[in-house]
Amino acid sequence: MIVWTVLGVLQLVSGERSVAIVNGFYKPREPRLGEFPFQASLMLRRNKTTTTFCGGSLIHIEWILTAAHCLENDGQPLPVNSVQVALGSVYTNGKNAQKIPARSFYINKKYFETDGGYDIGLVKLKSNAKLGRYIQLIKLHTNNGESLIGTTAFLTGFGIIDDNYHQPETLRKAILHIDSPNKCFMNSAKSNEICCTSTISEGKACKGDSGGPLTIIRNRKYLQVGITSHLSILPLCKISFNNSIYTRVSAYINWISKVTGIDFTKFNQN
Missing domain, CATH: 2.40.10.10 (Trypsin-like serine proteases)
Incomplete structure (x- = not known):
C-alpha cells in the first residue's frame, strides 16, 4: 500500500x-434553478440553525436516495429529528427551499458489516414532497x-x-x-x-x-x-x-425496491 x-x-x-x-x-x-430539480440537500438542525452536510436525490415524493455514511456517525445512525431535507433551491443555506423533516433512515446493513462498499441509504420524508417546476423526481x-x-x-x-x-x-x-x-x-x-x-x-x-x-x-x-x-x-x-x-x-435497485415497497424497475421508467 x-x-x-x-x-x-x-x-x-x-x-x-x-x-x-x-x-x-x-x-x-x-x-440555474430548475436545472437539477431532483437535487436534495440534507441539513442538520442544531442550536436553532441548519447546516447543509450532504446531498441526496428525490426518487419518489416521500423518499430521498443518499449515501449510507451521510446517515451515521461512528457506527450509529444520526438522530432522525435532527435532519431535514431541502428541495427546490440552489442555495447552500436552503433559501426558498421546500423543507421537510426526515421521518426515518434506512442504511444498507452490509455497510456496517464490510470494510467499505454498500454506501447507500434512504431517507423517508415526514410528509410528501410537492412537485412543481423546481422539484421533480429523478x-x-x-x-x-x-x-x-x-x-x-x-x-x-x-x-x-x-x-x-x-x-x-x-x-x-x-x-x-x-x-x-x-x-x-x-x-x-x-x-x-x-x-x-x-x-x-x-x-x-x-x-x-x-x-x-x-x-x-x-x-x-x-x-x-x-x-x-x-x-x-x-x-x-x-x-x-x-x-x-x-x-x-443499478446494483441496488432490488434493495431500494424492498425498503420502499416500490418497484423501481418499473416506477418512473417512462
Whole structure:
C-alpha cells in the first residue's frame, strides 16, 4: 500500500497549487434553478440553525436516495429529528427551499458489516414532497449489466470548493467521465461501484458532495447512475489524479425496491 504524506503530495502537484477545484481561477459551473430539480440537500438542525452536510436525490415524493455514511456517525445512525431535507433551491443555506423533516433512515446493513462498499441509504420524508417546476423526481438506472465506461456524467452538490473548507453559496456542477476501475485504484472491477475521472477545471468531488446524484443524459433527460461516495485515495480534493468513487444505483435497485415497497424497475421508467 502506498502511503502519501501531505508534504509529498504538495511537492508532487506543486504546479497546481494556484488552482482550486471548481472555483478558484476557473469560472464555477452554477446550475440555474430548475436545472437539477431532483437535487436534495440534507441539513442538520442544531442550536436553532441548519447546516447543509450532504446531498441526496428525490426518487419518489416521500423518499430521498443518499449515501449510507451521510446517515451515521461512528457506527450509529444520526438522530432522525435532527435532519431535514431541502428541495427546490440552489442555495447552500436552503433559501426558498421546500423543507421537510426526515421521518426515518434506512442504511444498507452490509455497510456496517464490510470494510467499505454498500454506501447507500434512504431517507423517508415526514410528509410528501410537492412537485412543481423546481422539484421533480429523478429516474434511476436499472441495468446493472450495462457498461457505462466512456460516458460523460455530471456531479452536483453543495460540497466545499477547495481544501480550506470554503463552502459555495450555490449549487455547483462538475463534468466527470466514467472510467476504468483501476483509475480509482480499485483492486478489481466492482459491479456495485463506479469510478469517475476529471480534470481540475472540469471539477472534482469534495467533502459535502457525499450522497448527491451522479447523472448522465439519456433521451434528453437526466438519469441517476450513481451516489457520491468517496475519493479514491486521499482526503484532499485539489489533485488532478485523485478521482472519485460512486455507489452504482443499478446494483441496488432490488434493495431500494424492498425498503420502499416500490418497484423501481418499473416506477418512473417512462
